[in-house]
Amino acid sequence: MQLRSDFSTREVVHLGDEDWRASPMPGVDRMMLDRVGDEVARATTIVRYAPNSRFSQHSHDGGEEFIVLEGTFNDEHGSYPKGTYVRNPIGTSHSPFVGDDGCTILVKLHQFQPDDLAPVVIDTANAAFRPGMVAGLSVLPLHAHGTESVALVRWAPDTQFNPHTHWGGEEIFVLEGTFRDELGDYPSGTWIRSPHGSKHTPYTGPEGALILVKVGHLPNDS
Template sequence: MTTLINANFEQRVVIQPTDYEWVGSTAPGVERIRLDRIGDEVARATSIVRFAPNSTFPSHNHDGGEEFLVLEGVFSDEYQDYPKGSYVRNPIGTSHSPNIGKEGATILVKLHQFDQYDTEKKIIYTQNTPWQQGLIDGLRVMSLHEFQGEHIALVKWAPNTQFKSHTHWGGEEIFVLEGTFYDEHGRYPKGTWLRSPHMSQHTPFTKEDGALIYVKVGHL
């Protein structure tokens, strides 16, 4: 039977660090939190994956593409090292063999979610990339990728910033990287993952600690 985890994309989902359930993978020293999943070992999936120091993962093909953001440590494969903050897109048909060093690594990764025509390979070292002014004072934006109606960015929220109510055409997905993010539905500390369906609405804001978020829209 196919594994289904948060597979109804018409439902809003919130997973906070207190909800984390680490599950072992097929490789020793590699475990993951399955945020959403349709499929078994090969799946359309969004996960947090934690690699122990000096762990490896078998060579594999990205039949549906791979997108990841390094949350902690240094992720490595046969091509290069990707330190914390690296954003990587490996298009459909690429492959690699993760080989992690002494620091270990934790990544947010999305598999089998590429459009077949979205073929750009991309590596962005976000720690060294300049920020752009957002739509309002208190917001800074770093665009990571755009294809047709899909947009991916990091957004830095200054403390006590209020944004207007808005509708998510094509849905919205957020991962809180630093600080605490808020809207009228709740409070989302560092490590929280939110997925909001097509045409959902909210009015986001921050308080005294501000926030840094990964945000993806237009893909659901």
């Protein structure tokens, strides 16, 4: 399966643009954002667990990165409430399950560098943000390896950022509020993938925004 698999193009998926698709496990549905491969794939996906559902034990041959969007995600290693950011390196395994409240996660599979071996669990709801590069921005770094960097960025209302170029690309998932740039408006639930060399000048309006952002990880053919 090839879905938004040309990483040299800009892609935007708003909440509701894609249908939910059943996974191989009962009660677990997926909204695919990008995918290269079939059941085992390089993939970016929103996964929705119905109350009291589970997924079978599996290994992360290419690594797994996720953030909990709603509910509480569980496995044999712990419980991860809304806002928890997790990285399970290549070779790890687990058996996910959820309780009465169900759960929704944004997950990226088969996207780790082979030497990126650090497991990460961050409760972002209780973590301290740092001042950002401009007034009105605050940042919570989540992970960095090689050229790749992942962070949460909180935008106060009516914040303007500088024009900039995405070396190694940029991916954004809007968690709260509405993120904006000269190309459009992106309310909560929107996923944006901008290729290497792309440019924009982002800002927010009166509602502000909270975004998950990853940079420096997409192919650079130059």
